[in-house]
Amino acid sequence: MVLSCEGHCEPALGVVRALGERGVPVIVLSETAQAAAALSRHCVEHVVAPQLGGHPPALRSALEALAERHGGPLPVFPTVDPDLDTLVRLAPSLDARLAPVVGEPALMLQLMDKAAFQALAEQHGLPVPRTWAPADQAALRQAAQEAHFPVIAKPAFPYHWHSALAQAFSGKKAQLLDDPSALLAFGATLGERDLGVLVQEYVPGADDQHIDVHAYVDRQGRAQATFAGCKRRIYPAHAGSGCYVEALDLPELERSTVDMLQRIGFTGLANVNYKRHAVTGRYTLLEINPRVSQWGFFTTRAGVNLPWLAYCDQVGLEAGPLPARRVGLRFVDSTRDLKAFRQYHAAGELTAAAYLRSLFRWGLVHQSLDWRDPVPGLSLLWRHARAVLGRAR
Template sequence: MLPFDTTTPAVVFKLDANVLHHGGLGVIRSLGRVGVPVYAVHEDSLAPAAHSRYVRGRWLWSPDPTENGLILEGLAQLAKRIGRPSVLIPTDDAAAIFLAEHGGALASYFRFAQPPRDLPRQVAGKYSMHELCRQLDVPSAEATLIGAWDQALDFADKVGFPLVAKLSAPWLPRKGKLRSTMIVGNADELVEVYQRCGPAAVGGLMLQEYIPGGRGHDWFFHGYCDAASVCRPAFTGVKERSYPAHAGLTSLGRCEDNDELLREATTLLEKLAFSGIVDLDFRWDARDGRYKLLDFNPRLGAQFRLFRDSAGMDVALASYLDLTGQQIRAGRQPVGRRFLVENYDPISALRYWRRRELGLRSWLASVRRVDEVAWFARDDLLPFVLMCTWMVCRAVARPWRRRIRHPELAEPQYVPGRNHDSGNPTRRRRERLFEEYR
């Protein structure tokens, strides 16, 4: 890779309370390995990504994503602490929506992509994305927004079971153990989902037809669009396994060429005048021979490290270069490259095995062919160790676990990272331990 200017800091920005978000760690490593000073927002002092060797500094901060004024104040504090303009990279829907709608007040502090103000909320919303697809004649699955229980029954009678239940605004805080996407196999399961949603089901729950799938039917597109909506780089890949099975995040992905899908995705992004990093999910529908758009994520996809082209570009690095006024070098996508998420794929594989869709030998063979994993890295081991610790603790505490935010982290608290530049490294290590555990 040719050298470029890495003096501008980057900030990894998230509002979601998921402590095991591997996409943020991918950004930290991607930029940190080429010499960019990387800062990050984390919701817990023991968040695995917060302890990457490539983090220059981190803010322990878990604001309510609906408190826009407090988030603006907090980001301004972060910017003043850094002391110079920085590139701001959102890694979840809430952060991307916030920047599009309120980021103007931060323009003197940060450089970030600026899509049309209302677009990220529109495409991240499950039913509003469905309506947009209908307006633009983009193939998508049949769907309805639930207004009453009778409407749910009517839709189920129309499309049949199984069907897919999705929270229409998955970035908003929610109570209980509701997943943002759930496969509903029969009427009893539909009753259970509706009751678990409670009053939020009315206007907050979308039902979607289940498109029959199979091996090689689930695809995704990752890209970075500049201010003119030119998408470069742009990648396509196959979702080999997901968690939960057939209805969740990618646990094993493979990079594959798909010119038709690439053309459809880039045409859509140009029509929308989209700018920034994007992650789109499609399913091939054998009934009519078309790719149906299932999800539009107006931010970085967690598995983006699957795609790193022959010029060394991934979407995080491309975003950094473009926002700092540098050239994005063209390269070829790495066909056949595989990416695995260690904490989810074994669980996912077990569910595929129960469905008789995967055997032990085929799973082991797929794991051996992996080129990169989400957490383990020889040059950055601590995040992997902490991820394993979190998974064990979650398994033990699952019956009592509640998803809550830390009220003491409503305002950002700065802690130097492992990559902090200090004249006395030994003393700084002691100080960091004191700051974290006092």
């Protein structure tokens, strides 16, 4: 079963396709009837549960009704932070026929709360930047005195945004602040207490120094597979998530990632974000997301089907050998990547010719459009076209 929150169709669609291509019939549980994942040819049932993310009673009721109808074990895949948070909190008390693909709840909550993650990282000696979690303006002023600038400010809990926080970040994942006065001016927009931000020393390097390692660690703590990808472009530029990604072979980083996950007792699906320091060349850990990423289906196309491994682990099947990894394969989220190009081009960082060359490559994997499963991508393309025409009118 795949959970699909409104406005976050890509991860859910990727999991549906990853499972469906291995012959697994998939149930999609979504907030609206328009879920793109439910249009996949691999979806055999679509259940609409309004307020799926952030509303435990609604999710519990929908899940337990499905368990009653289908029996178990019934693996449940959260795909974005809101449904992950709700599922983790419900997991210990759910019907035994349900098998949430999440790890130990206390650890999952630590990883989702960026301030708690910082404490966990310091406890286990993980290679993170110096970070502050100021609770009020006085603590923010203290951070401004201690930090080496520039710094990055980012939400402490990515989807628990109050209105001032949402306005301050303007849709970006983070804000780059060059000096103490910029940090204090930014903080002044957040109120006096419960600022909801982390302040982190900036890791120097271009956007293409952002590397993700994806992994699945089974319930016995054994790493079943890993995958590494480099974010060649991100959106919003310099403060967003990957929209043009290349598959890499980084065995040392992948081994150290597995060691780190095992050290903290992690099990489940992990999306581990690093940035390579432009001066030292070392990989700095930015965060560990205990779920699939927005471009998670790319790992399947590159030969590492992590949802399939998770499914087999939950139901007691032998997954069998994975195909050879396709190093050098590239992925694009066309809509967001076009917006990213405009920003890079305006800053003089990417020419139109280089951008077009990157798109005309053999085997480029697209976020939604897929000839094996065309309806979801065509539906999203039609919705986008209608939105553009509506704005034009």
